[in-house]
Amino acid sequence: MKPVNAVDELIEALRCLPGVGPKSAQRMAFHLLQHDPAGAQRLGAALARALASVRRCARCNTFTEEEVCALCASPKRDPSALCIVETPADLATMEQTMAYRGHYFVLMGRLSPLDGVGPHEIGLDRLLARATDGAVKEVVLATNFTNEGEATAHYIGEMLRDRGLRITRIARGIPVGGELEYVDAGTLAQAFYERRPA
Amino acid sequence: MSSRQRVDHQPAFVLHAYPYSETSLLVEAYTRAHGRLPLVAKGARRQGSALRGALLAFQPLTFAWSGRGEVRTLVRCDWQGGHPLPRGQALLCGFYLNELLLRLLPREDPHELLFDHYAQAVARLAAGAASAPVLRAFERRLLQELGYAVALERDAASGAAIEPDGTYRYEPERGPIPVLPGAAGGDPLLLKGRVLLALARDDYADAATAAAARDLMRALIDHRLDRQTLHSRTVFRALQDL
Numbered sequence: 001m002k003p004v005n006a007v008d009e010l011i012e013a014l015r016c017l018p019g020v021g022p023k024s025a026q027r028m029a030f031h032l033l034q035h036d037p038a039g040a041q042r043l044g045a046a047l048a049r050a051l052a053s054v055r056r057c058a059r060c061n062t063f064t065e066e067e068v069c070a071l072c073a074s075p076k077r078d079p080s081a082l083c084i085v086e087t088p089a090d091l092a093t094m095e096q097t098m099a100y101r102g103h104y105f106v107l108m109g110r111l112s113p114l115d116g117v118g119p120h121e122i123g124l125d126r127l128l129a130r131a132t133d134g135a136v137k138e139v140v141l142a143t144n145f146t147n148e149g150e151a152t153a154h155y156i157g158e159m160l161r162d163r164g165l166r167i168t169r170i171a172r173g174i175p176v177g178g179e180l181e182y183v184d185a186g187t188l189a190q191a192f193y194e195r196r197p198a
Numbered sequence: 199m200s201s202r203q204r205v206d207h208q209p210a211f212v213l214h215a216y217p218y219s220e221t222s223l224l225v226e227a228y229t230r231a232h233g234r235l236p237l238v239a240k241g242a243r244r245q246g247s248a249l250r251g252a253l254l255a256f257q258p259l260t261f262a263w264s265g266r267g268e269v270r271t272l273v274r275c276d277w278q279g280g281h282p283l284p285r286g287q288a289l290l291c292g293f294y295l296n297e298l299l300l301r302l303l304p305r306e307d308p309h310e311l312l313f314d315h316y317a318q319a320v321a322r323l324a325a326g327a328a329s330a331p332v333l334r335a336f337e338r339r340l341l342q343e344l345g346y347a348v349a350l351e352r353d354a355a356s357g358a359a360i361e362p363d364g365t366y367r368y369e370p371e372r373g374p375i376p377v378l379p380g381a382a383g384g385d386p387l388l389l390k391g392r393v394l395l396a397l398a399r400d401d402y403a404d405a406a407t408a409a410a411a412r413d414l415m416r417a418l419i420d421h422r423l424d425r426q427t428l429h430s431r432t433v434f435r436a437l438q439d440l
Contacts, residue, residue, distance in 0.1 A: 019220035113293040113430035114214045147255050154286045186277045193282040
């Protein structure tokens with residue numbers, strides 16, 4: 001159905017958000033117009049500004065307004081470590097751990113052979129240039145523990161092999177504080193297969 | 199089959215899964231007695247969902263589902279285990295097997311023997327077996343189950359036994375036909391008899407024979423794919439070109 005007037009067009013536009021169907025979109029549109037025109041003004045301006053100014057960091061590929069993002073520019077970060085994550089959300093979660101003090105590279109995706117997403121689609125040549133800039137000594141593969149994330153980690157590991165870098169993969173297994181009785185069998189089995197000397 | 203309301207305890211694998219609405223997954227399931235069918239796993243993408251870690255490809259599962267229509271609803275998924283998840287190159291081979299099934303096996307067309315063969319192939323890949331014999335055997339079994347058995351021991355013109363040093367041209371719709379030696383190279387369908395015999399025995403010790411066997415199977419599969427490209431093959435090749 002083609003939107004005929006401004007209200008319908010707004011409802012239709014809001015549906016591009018994840019999880020917003022026609023009903024929620026209509027509720028949002030009426031709320032903005034009826035109860036919160038100032039909020040609507042802010043939303044519109046913020047969207048336009050973000051679209052105009054946000055781009056990809058030249059070093060880590062995440063979203064930023066500068067040429068290089070604040071994290072990459074920070075002198076407090078360890079330039080010898082590079083952590084590879086799939087998305088900016090993964091980067092944020094990794095930062096919350098406060099366990100890692102190095103730099104990042106955000107793939108903005110993962111290899112997914114069945115969806116036709118190959119190495120060229122996720123720009124692995126940029127990662128290769130970043131990881132071999134001379135300063136990086138260790139590459140930490142922090143892609144997801146799905147089959148696609150594992151395939152991505154394998155591919156990057158092979159790509160960076162024999163380049164004098166230490167390549168590590170984050171560990172998986174029983175959650176911290178986990179009691180075996182309550183852990184699902186698949187996780188426990190994989191933790192057993194990947195057990196390490198104690 | 200679509201008249202049945204509920205199916206319980208079916209041996210199954212996930213071939214692929216797509217996000218569906220905000221919190222669900224659409225699973226391309228491969229089941230033993232019902233073949234390949236789409237199932238909606240409601241709430242599978244919610245944080246803390248028990249289905250989240252279980253609905254992964256390459257691990258033996260059992261499914262229960264209900265509903266009519268084309269897309270049924272997954273009501274239960276139990277992890278069966280038996281081997282670790284494949285890693286590295288074995289994982290890419292696994293994607294290839296899944297893509298073959300997604301492209302070539304019609305929906306709701308059960309082939310129980312093929313299912314068992316698939317389960318075995320995944321287990322062998324996960325255990326770190328050499329990939330060539332696993333892939334060639336699965337390709338042959340898949341074509342055979344689909345009704346395109348690959349003739350390897352007798353030529354299709356006279357029915358004579360294949361000679362190791364003879365030259366044959368493999369006609370996808372007929373089988374190997376003897377031809378005069380010395381014909382142009384570079385055609386995967388033109389090969390020595392020993393390549394056919396190696397395929398029949400699953401013996402890939404000789405690298406040149408193994409490569410010719412791979413190229414023949416690739417050509418026969420491409421013939422059935424009707425010019426669709428296999429993405430997993432492209433990724434695999436990119437990895438080997440590193």
